[in-house]
Amino acid sequence: MGQVSLRGIRKSYDSIEVIRGIDLDVREGEFLVFVGPSGCGKSTTLRMIAGLEDITSGDLLIDGQRANDLRPADRGAAMVFQSYALYPHMTVAENMGFALKMAGVSKAQRNEQVGRAAEILRITDLLGRYPKELSGGQRQRVAIGRAIVRKPKVFLFDEPLSNLDAALRVNMRIELSRLHKELRTTMVYVTHDQVEAMTMGDRIAVFNQGKIEQIGGPMDLYNRPANEFVAGFIGSPRINFIDQPQAGSSAAPHQALWRRLTTGQQPGVHRVGIRPEHVGVGSPADGVPATVELVEQLGDALMVHLRVEGIASLLIAKIASSEGVLAAGQTVGLTTTAVAKALAFDSQGLLITAP
Known part of the structure; x- marks a missing residue:
C-alpha cells in the first residue's frame, strides 16, 4: 500500500493563499518528485501530507482513508528533513531506534529492525558511533535509516541532499534510487534542483506559485512541456x-x-x-x-x-x-x-x- 491522493488541497496563512487547489494522485510504489523554485509551495504540500501543516480545505487520502485530521504518527508516513536532526548524545543505533523505543517496541525487535535498516543503507559499521563522528553523507543515511525502521507506507523527503557537496549529492541520488528499488515503497521527494528531479523521479510534479503546472515522466516534461514555465524550468542548460x-x-x-x-x-x-x-x-x-x-x-x-x-x-x-x-x-x-x-x-x- 502507499497510495496518496490530494483533492482540491488549499493552504492559507490568514488572507494569503499559498497552495491554490492541488489535485494529485501518488501511485503505490512510485518515486514522485515535487520540483519548482523557492517559495512555490512544494515543501508546504509535503508537510501537509505529513501532518506538520494543517490543510485549509480539500481532502488528503492515504490508502483511501481521509487523513486530514489524523495525527502525523498515525498516517503511515515517515519524513526525512533537510537538517539531519540527530540526537548528539545518542549513538547511530540509538538514533535509528528511538522512535521504536518510544512506541514500546522490545529491545530485541528494535535491534533487529535497526540492523536490517543499517544493512540496506550500508552503515552497519557506524552503529556504535555518535553523530559528531560522521560525515554529512553518513548523517543523512542515519536520518533515512530512522525513517526506514518505522516501515512506513510513504517516505517523504524534503530537500534531503541540499546540505551535501556536489559529488556527494550525486552519490546519494544513486543510493536513494537504489533504496527505492529495494524497498518498493512509495516516495515523495521535494527538490528545487531539476537535475535531481530528472534523474530520480518516475514522475515529476512541477510547482509554480502554489499550483501544479504539469505532472509527467521526466522526458515527457522535457519534450512536451505544457507551457513556457515548464519548458524554462526543466532542462540544463536552459532552453x-x-x-x-x-x-x-x-x-x-x-x-x-x-x-x-x-x-x-x-x-x-x-x-x-x-x-x-x-x-x-x-x-x-x-x-x-x-x-x-x-x-x-x-x-x-x-x-x-x-x-x-x-x-x-x-x-x-x-x-x-x-x-x-x-x-x-x-x-x-x-x-x-x-x-x-x-x-x-x-x-x-x-x-x-x-x-
Missing part, C-alpha cells in the same frame, strides 16, 4: 526562447532565425523554444550571424553563449568539443540542427506544437 519579431523590426538575423524555427508550424506562434543541444555553430556563411560572448569548457562539450542581433537575451548552443575552437568576439553562423525539435507557444505561454 532558448525566441520571441516573434516586432512589426517593422529591422533586425535581419532575428527575423531569419524566426523564419527557420517556425517553418511548418501552426498559426498563432508567439514564442519559440529550442534546446541548446539542437543549436549548432558553424562558419558565418552557414547560418544566422551571431557573435560569441562566452565559451564554457565542459570537457566533452562546449557551452557557447551567443548574441544575435534583435534578440535581447543570449542564446546557448551545446556542441561537442571536437567541433572546433571558439573565442569571445568571434563571428559565427548559428544553425538549428533539429528544427523539428522546436517548441511553439501561443501568446498565453501554452504549448501549441512539440516534436
Whole structure:
C-alpha cells in the first residue's frame, strides 16, 4: 500500500493563499518528485501530507482513508528533513531506534529492525558511533535509516541532499534510487534542483506559485512541456526562447532565425523554444550571424553563449568539443540542427506544437 491522493488541497496563512487547489494522485510504489523554485509551495504540500501543516480545505487520502485530521504518527508516513536532526548524545543505533523505543517496541525487535535498516543503507559499521563522528553523507543515511525502521507506507523527503557537496549529492541520488528499488515503497521527494528531479523521479510534479503546472515522466516534461514555465524550468542548460519579431523590426538575423524555427508550424506562434543541444555553430556563411560572448569548457562539450542581433537575451548552443575552437568576439553562423525539435507557444505561454 502507499497510495496518496490530494483533492482540491488549499493552504492559507490568514488572507494569503499559498497552495491554490492541488489535485494529485501518488501511485503505490512510485518515486514522485515535487520540483519548482523557492517559495512555490512544494515543501508546504509535503508537510501537509505529513501532518506538520494543517490543510485549509480539500481532502488528503492515504490508502483511501481521509487523513486530514489524523495525527502525523498515525498516517503511515515517515519524513526525512533537510537538517539531519540527530540526537548528539545518542549513538547511530540509538538514533535509528528511538522512535521504536518510544512506541514500546522490545529491545530485541528494535535491534533487529535497526540492523536490517543499517544493512540496506550500508552503515552497519557506524552503529556504535555518535553523530559528531560522521560525515554529512553518513548523517543523512542515519536520518533515512530512522525513517526506514518505522516501515512506513510513504517516505517523504524534503530537500534531503541540499546540505551535501556536489559529488556527494550525486552519490546519494544513486543510493536513494537504489533504496527505492529495494524497498518498493512509495516516495515523495521535494527538490528545487531539476537535475535531481530528472534523474530520480518516475514522475515529476512541477510547482509554480502554489499550483501544479504539469505532472509527467521526466522526458515527457522535457519534450512536451505544457507551457513556457515548464519548458524554462526543466532542462540544463536552459532552453532558448525566441520571441516573434516586432512589426517593422529591422533586425535581419532575428527575423531569419524566426523564419527557420517556425517553418511548418501552426498559426498563432508567439514564442519559440529550442534546446541548446539542437543549436549548432558553424562558419558565418552557414547560418544566422551571431557573435560569441562566452565559451564554457565542459570537457566533452562546449557551452557557447551567443548574441544575435534583435534578440535581447543570449542564446546557448551545446556542441561537442571536437567541433572546433571558439573565442569571445568571434563571428559565427548559428544553425538549428533539429528544427523539428522546436517548441511553439501561443501568446498565453501554452504549448501549441512539440516534436
